[in-house]
Amino acid sequence: MKNYRIEIKWAIVYVIVSFIWIFIQKALGFFDSNISRHVFFSVLIVLVLIPLFYFEQTDKKKNFLNNKMMWKQGFISGCLVIVLATLFVPVLSYVTYELIAPDFFKKAIALYTESGKLNPIDAAARFNLRSSMLQGVSDNLSFGISFSAIMAFFTKSQ
Numbered sequence: 001m002k003n004y005r006i007e008i009k010w011a012i013v014y015v016i017v018s019f020i021w022i023f024i025q026k027a028l029g030f031f032d033s034n035i036s037r038h039v040f041f042s043v044l045i046v047l048v049l050i051p052l053f054y055f056e057q058t059d060k061k062k063n064f065l066n067n068k069m070m071w072k073q074g075f076i077s078g079c080l081v082i083v084l085a086t087l088f089v090p091v092l093s094y095v096t097y098e099l100i101a102p103d104f105f106k107k108a109i110a111l112y113t114e115s116g117k118l119n120p121i122d123a124a125a126r127f128n129l130r131s132s133m134l135q136g137v138s139d140n141l142s143f144g145i146s147f148s149a150i151m152a153f154f155t156k157s158q
Helices: 002-027 035-043 045-063 071-086 089-100 104-114 120-126 129-155
Strands: none
Touching: 002 035, 002 045, 002 071, 002 089, 035 045, 035 104, 045 071, 045 129, 071 129, 089 104, 089 129, 104 120
């Protein structure tokens, strides 16, 4: 457990930042009046998370690996962070769509069906809690693994 303290710390930071981002989205109306821009704004969290990957990698390199980190070590460390953080995606989705923005799916379905982008059946299949959780897990893992590989390249010392 001691060997993974840094990864656990950064996974917690990742989850906290994600939770704060949800409240920013709510405050800016991306669950209500600006729902049509929700997807775009949601993707912008990447601009916040990229530095977190860098800080995690440099923290691991400096405080655990004595400033000597190979790409593989950085990649594995980053992947562990993202796997740990991804475990919380269902909880974040539940809190978001059941407590913070309980009408989000109803509004999203209406937006997409009224605009003709989706028929009601497809919209209902896309905008629901289960779909959101699965998409969140998939997006988190693909983003996290990709950026773990990229960041490990830039932070490696050998």
